[in-house]
Amino acid sequence: MKISQLSASLLEKSIFSDVSLTINPGELHIIQGKNGSGKSSLAMTLMGHPAYTITQGTVTIDGDDITYLSPDKRAHKGLYLAMQYPPVLSGISVLTFLHEASRALSLNFGTLVEFSHLVKEALEVVGLDASFMQRAVHDGFSGGEKKRLELAQILVLKPRIIILDEIDSGLDSSGITCVQAILARIRTEQPQIRILCITHNLTLAQALEPDFVHTMQDGKLG
């Protein structure tokens, strides 16, 4: 993934500018920085959130320009964002939602029953009980449970580029160990996976053994 001189605004106010970053297959990058430095806005912009307006620059994945694609088309390109504050989807069970998503992404996991085994396993890996499968997406979840579900979806939806936005917030130390373990597992299974981890947690940043560490400050990437 190649981000070239990207600038974006929110409600006509510049949020970050001139951000350039290339993540090659197999690399893990960290972006650290204070609250309000524009880290999360960059993550949302990369995923195509409609509130952010790109004012300059391009984003490409394997040479394909995704700068102005809708979020679903970006997902089809293999991009995944584990959100800092994922919304509640009332009345839609985790299983149903992931089944629809996997169908939309043309992932073939067989019948719903076969698929449910996969979801169950993914939930177990992130430390969530299988009963979460039948619960509505993020409905009544604690902060840590939300993060765990965001991680579990990576195991099910098999993205090629993962953006983790403050994945450690809301997680206790066992949760952070879990993040490490999952990323290690994914990197072993998919050596080509590209990971962009946004965090202000230095312990996590070090523990992940990143290839590159960047710092964001006042909307600029250093």
Next chain:
Amino acid sequence: MTYFKLNKGLNRSIVTQISEQKNEPGWMTDYRLNALEIFEQKPMPLWGADLSHLNPYDIHYYVKATEKQHKSWDTVPDEIKNTFTKLGIPQAEQKFLAGVGAQFESEVIYKSLKKEWSDLGVIFCDTNNGLREHPELFKKYFGTIIPAHDNKFAALNSAVWSGGSFVYIPAGIEVTMPLQAYFRINEPKMGQFERTLIIAEPGSKVHYVEGCSAPVYSSNSLHSAVVEIIAHEESQVQYTTIQNWATNVYNLVTKRAVAHKDARVSWVDGNFGSAVTMKYPAIILKETGAEGKVLSIAVAGKDQHQDSGAKIIHCAPHTSSTVIAKSISKDGGRSSYRGLLKVLQGGHHSRAHVQCDALLLDKSSRTDTYPTVDVRETNVSIGHEASVSKISDEQLFYAMSRGLNKQAAQGAIISGFIEPFVSLLPMEYAVEINRLIQHEMEGSIG
């Protein structure tokens, strides 16, 4: 099929003819004529939905299909079977076939009851037959929950009623399969005035399901039903309606239940069709420990006004009630929740919870909430929540970021919104409703 059709309009002679045609006892003829007077005296309601385009004197009040009633499926004419096929009934109801009662025109022409149920003493028949075959039981309860003077359209129904279901469940009997009736209008300018009476004796249990579907007509049609439920001590009654009238139908319905000691009554009400619906299922929690639930969903599209809600009256201590009302407005449609929650003196230690959630899909649509709460006891627990939402950008973004296109993402969120309602329906109805909702949403999502 041939029809026996009375002239358009409404007067003593028409009402008398309806009664004579059905060979009714004199008391019913008098009841009808008295109700007609009440109807004529009462003004059109000036609250709720706009009824100014409805002329109740420009309606055929009785149409009788001349085919005889059929006891078994084999003897049902192919024409009717084809209609059922078109309505998707075989898939939905084949296994319940023996329990189907169908209102075709104004008369139930097909009805059969599983033998074991009749052996148990369960009565499930056309209401006119109920009057003929069970006169004492009928007279004891008919009109006791909704008297003719209750409102103008209850009076109209009381004057011209025809068809509907008469259900009687003896003490201690649980009817495990839902009793289902299918209602249908296929004649222009024809009124449907079915009258349903359900009596659940102590400790009995029954689920009655009624679904409607009608083709589209250019002239106004009127549907004005009355449903009365008597739930005796410790009985459980659920009444499920799926209403999908053509969008030129005025659907003005009075539904009320009385729950005695420790009885449980649920109205599950889905309103999809009609031009105008005014319907507020009511439950009177008459004795200690009675429990009532009203769960409804309304979808208001172009030129539709769904004015629906619930009425709950707590008359006795330790009674409880839940109202969950969901509405979706789109393409300029209008939905209103109109609710009454009343706790009378003596209704101490009652619990009530009302929740109204409205989803607006575009700026041209409208939703309103008119809740009335009247509590005359201090030791009660009352909760009221109302929400109006759009499909949020965050939800949409989230679902799309997982690969769903915009329409699929909106469809998923709408399915989630109505899930609390759909999950209470029998499986085959749940499937139908989901299909209906997806169909309704096609084209309205851009």
